[in-house]
Amino acid sequence: MNKIIFTFSCLLMMIFSLLSLSVGAVSISIPDLWYSLLQKDTSFSFIVWEYRLPRVVISILSGFGLAVSGVILQSLVRNPLASPDVIGLTKGAGFFAALVIFLFPSSPSYVLPAAALTGAFLVFILLLLLSKRLTLSPDAFALVGIAIGAVFQSGIQYLLVKYPADINMTLLWLSGSLWGRGWSEVFSLLPWILILLPVAWWQYPKLNVFQLGDEYSQTLGLDIIRQRFWLLLLSVSLAGVSVASVGSIGFIGLIAPHIARKLVGGRHQLLIPLAAIIGANLMLIGDSIGRIIIVPREVPVGIMTAIIGAPYFVYLLRREHKRKG
Amino acid sequence: MSRFTIRKQKPKTFLLSLFAVIFIFIVIGFFISLKWGQATISWRILYEAITYQGQDKEHLYIQTLRMPRTITAFVIGVHMALAGLLTQLVTRNPIASPHIFGINAGASLSVVISLIVFPSFTLTASVYFAFIGAILGALLVFSLAGIQQKQHVRLALAGIAVHFLLSSLTEGLIIMNQHSTDSMMFWLVGAVNQAGWQEVQTLLPWSITGITIFLFMLPSFRLLLIDDDVALSLGQRIMFVKLIGMLIVILLAGSAVATCGPIGFVGLLIPHVARLLAGEKLGTLVPLTGLLGGLLLVYADFFSRFIAYPYESPVGILTAVIGGPFFIYLARKKGRASL
Amino acid sequence: MQHRMKRMFGFVFMSIFILSLIACGNADENESKEEALKETKKETIEINHELGKTVLEKAPEKIVVLEFSYTDALMTLDVQPVGVADDDDPKLFMDKVRDQLKEYTSIGSRYEPNIEMISSLQPDLIIADLNHHKDIYDQLNKIAPTIVLDDHQADYNQMLDNYLVIAKALGKEEEGKQRLEEHHQKIEEAKQKIGETTLTVLPAVTNPKGFFAHSDHSYTGSFLLNIGFDDPVKSEDSYPQLGLEQLVETNPQAIFLLPATEETIVDEWGKNPLWQEIDAVQNNKVFTVERRDWALSRGLLGSEKMIEDIVKHLGDQ
Structure with missing residues (x-):
């Protein structure tokens, strides 16, 4: 069964990637696409090689990053509703990004992602400080995260009202957009994901134990606080690098792990890869639809994923809720 | 569960003097809000203005701008604080508030939709839209988390997830309509600085309705203080009370959001302060919460004029500065308690 | 490859x-x-711009512009763009530009122009804005030589500098200089007609919830300052938001309203007796002008239209 699920979702990812390469303001037929991919010198070369392909790669990489970050957080907090968005990571990143857009509008283009990453790690430090170096219960930890997120959110809104001239640029970044992302973003994201993803998967035994509860972890001889620290750092890094390159897309980190858990259960050795693939799929399909829905403009991928994911998410949770009575 | 143990009732003299002090502070707040702003106004003119003895520019500042604005701030504060208290009672969750509960975000979303679909909508009409949105937001959160007690964290997580979802849709709509963005931004962060008598007129009927039902239902709301296990024997009654409670929350929060945008943290912060001062008894807790809410917003509005003087800043930023750290404090405290 | x-x-x-x-x-x-x-x-054309130097082998023919002011500039030089980022709404062009503009492809939002469509138009020159498009400079450059100008934050004088850069890029440096001369003349003539410029004049974009003054740090404000009018707001911000009390205190002697929507906050303020306390209202000097002429076009045509409006409303009768 699991094999089928994995094959199917990988297949889906391939189909969505091809779809994402072929649709857009300029639609490219599959034969033309093949030709452009192989020959590299057709009238579609630029669109395929320089525009859509990096977008596809970034979709996949950031989908991986956000989804796995969500899986880790949900296990840490022992709550399926946790996500990088909810505990404030994306809001911290967003606040710093907005600061750059508003206060240093002419700064070179690498400053924005750097600021976003700084924001995410600042939230991490705040989380550490305010949760007494993670000695609080997972519940308290989640609440502290929500509170930090709410504070940063007000900060963002203050900036938006204060500087009305640049609102659009900021909102586009905040909602998460793949517009204009090219190979340079791919190469700044790729090494991180390549390193962090295997590291995350390697943690699966700990994550399995963690979601059972502290008592179990202790009896199994885990140094909880220390493990929490490393796992949180891992989660923050994954979300941080993804957010830095695509903007604060929150929903993927919540819903991808959820769908994956529904399919393969709570064993992290399966959950992590499947959630990653589902995250990538959501990003791909969200981006493809966002590109063709109101040509020549684009709907930011973050909003598209929210629209697509929301109904399914509500359905999932309702069912869960009913089952629990 | 320290919150639900009935605290020793404070002595009557203490309560009386407490109310007296708050009242005095509110009056002072009103006066300083009327006196100081962009234009300098002397005490004599202030006196003439509030007794309606003058029609000069300075008098008009007070009569047509500062007065309705201050009243709106007060009423919004009352609304938000009472809505917060009631959410906390109904969900039995100390970290509940309309803001964290998708109610504000739902109302904002539907108001923005209504402004896009019917650009010439009046303020009164958008209040109804806000209600619909508030109801949807609340329903979504409750269907995700359920209303059983001891679900603090699940409820908060579900609420904040819905909040972010709805606000990202609102942001999406704003992006897609980029040429009216500036005015839409208003719906993302609350501000009372543009409020005039029209806003007061729109708000007041809802305040009266909401608060009347609230006071009328006060005896029944006492049921909400009992543990669910005990209340279970009371059967349907408790569900009905909770439903009415949420209805009042939606009336109060929805109308406030429709007129002034979502002003965060008031609904979370004030009920706790009130509880700290006066204990659990609803008869004193409810009026105290309302008055404190009004007080906070009047002062927040006053100080918001001076953050970036001579330009106004949204009052929501000040409530966030005060409420945010408190939220973090509360999260740490409540989280520890639930272990 | x-x-x-x-x-x-x-x-x-x-x-x-x-x-x-x-x-x-x-x-x-x-x-x-x-x-x-x-x-x-x-002849090779060599252009220095915000993000470096671009060399064109010949005068470009297919040009994509990513801001309204660039379209304005192209019109004055009688060059038709093949693609324009017009926010997908041709109504945002000023009349004069729209009349002259022939067929073009809309490439979407100015904030996120559709790069695929730009590429499919196979342009030989792209003119972009520093703030909005610096992140995609490399991609644009792979499509066609791209020049990046600081338009979003530009004031009137910077716009004039930018204009010459654009003219040069189009291989019409001489015509550009001539047109600029003509422009200065027009402005001078208009100034004569206006006569006294002692008034404090406030241009402001209005919408249902806000009144956004354009201070002397903004494009429109800087233009008014250039003509000789005084800015009553004096703000470091380009577009400070004013309340009614502050507007009355600022007390401009003339107001140009640039409504962004049909109904604006001014409808509401008009009912307030305080509105009558403003000098501009008392002198009957509150005028409504087109936002697309005053705040969006930001070019020679736009400024000429602006001063035309000013002559019409404030000129010596």
Whole structure:
């Protein structure tokens, strides 16, 4: 069964990637696409090689990053509703990004992602400080995260009202957009994901134990606080690098792990890869639809994923809720 | 569960003097809000203005701008604080508030939709839209988390997830309509600085309705203080009370959001302060919460004029500065308690 | 890929060549340029812009512009763009531009222009804005030579500088200079008609919830300052939001309203007796003008329309 699920979702990812390469303001037929991919010198070369392909790669990489970050957080907090968005990571990143857009509008283009990453790690430090170096219960930890997120959110809104001239640029970044992302973003994201993803998967035994509860972890001889620290750092890094390159897309980190858990259960050795693939799929399909829905403009991928994911998410949770009575 | 143990009732003299002090502070707040702003106004003119003895520019500042604005701030504060208290009672969750509960975000979303679909909508009409949105937001959160007690964290997580979802849709709509963005931004962060008598007129009927039902239902709301296990024997009654409670929350929060945008943290912060001062008894807790809410917003509005003087800043930023750290404090405290 | 590589090499080679020429000094450059001219009868255009230097082999024919002001500039030089980022709403062009503009492809939002469509138009010049498009400069450059100007934050004088850069890029440097001369003349003539410019004039964009003054740090404000009017707001911010009390205190002697929507906050304020306390209202000097002329077009045509409006409303009768 699991094999089928994995094959199917990988297949889906391939189909969505091809779809994402072929649709857009300029639609490219599959034969033309093949030709452009192989020959590299057709009238579609630029669109395929320089525009859509990096977008596809970034979709996949950031989908991986956000989804796995969500899986880790949900296990840490022992709550399926946790996500990088909810505990404030994306809001911290967003606040710093907005600061750059508003206060240093002419700064070179690498400053924005750097600021976003700084924001995410600042939230991490705040989380550490305010949760007494993670000695609080997972519940308290989640609440502290929500509170930090709410504070940063007000900060963002203050900036938006204060500087009305640049609102659009900021909102586009905040909602998460793949517009204009090219190979340079791919190469700044790729090494991180390549390193962090295997590291995350390697943690699966700990994550399995963690979601059972502290008592179990202790009896199994885990140094909880220390493990929490490393796992949180891992989660923050994954979300941080993804957010830095695509903007604060929150929903993927919540819903991808959820769908994956529904399919393969709570064993992290399966959950992590499947959630990653589902995250990538959501990003791909969200981006493809966002590109063709109101040509020549684009709907930011973050909003598209929210629209697509929301109904399914509500359905999932309702069912869960009913089952629990 | 320290919150639900009935605290020793404070002595009557203490309560009386407490109310007296708050009242005095509110009056002072009103006066300083009327006196100081962009234009300098002397005490004599202030006196003439509030007794309606003058029609000069300075008098008009007070009569047509500062007065309705201050009243709106007060009423919004009352609304938000009472809505917060009631959410906390109904969900039995100390970290509940309309803001964290998708109610504000739902109302904002539907108001923005209504402004896009019917650009010439009046303020009164958008209040109804806000209600619909508030109801949807609340329903979504409750269907995700359920209303059983001891679900603090699940409820908060579900609420904040819905909040972010709805606000990202609102942001999406704003992006897609980029040429009216500036005015839409208003719906993302609350501000009372543009409020005039029209806003007061729109708000007041809802305040009266909401608060009347609230006071009328006060005896029944006492049921909400009992543990669910005990209340279970009371059967349907408790569900009905909770439903009415949420209805009042939606009336109060929805109308406030429709007129002034979502002003965060008031609904979370004030009920706790009130509880700290006066204990659990609803008869004193409810009026105290309302008055404190009004007080906070009047002062927040006053100080918001001076953050970036001579330009106004949204009052929501000040409530966030005060409420945010408190939220973090509360999260740490409540989280520890639930272990 | 090979072809592109070749072009890239050609590009790099050309840049090195030109750089070395510059290094050799001015006299040399002129000579060799003339020589090159004689030999190939082909002129290269070299443009310095915000993100570097761009060299065009010949005057471009298919041009994509990513801001309204650039369209304005193209119109004055009688050049038709093939693609315009017009926020997908042709109503945002000022009338004069729209009349002159023939067929073009809308490439979407100015904030996120559709890069695929730009590429499919196969342009030979792209004119972009520093704030909005710096992140996609590399991608745009792979499509066509791209020049990046600071338009979003520009004031009137910066716009005039930008205009010359655009004219040069189009291979119409002389015409550009001429047109600019003409523009200055028009402005001078208009100034004569206006006569006294002692008024404090406030342009403001209005919408249902806000009144956004355009201070002397904004494009429109800087233009008014240039004519000789005084800015009553004096703010570091380009677009400070004013309340009614503050507006009355600021007390401008003339107001130009640039409504963004049909109904604006001014409808509401008009009912307030305080509105009558403003000098501009008492002197009957509150005028409504088109936002697309005053705040969006930001070019020679836009400014000429602006001063035309001002002459109409404030000129000596």
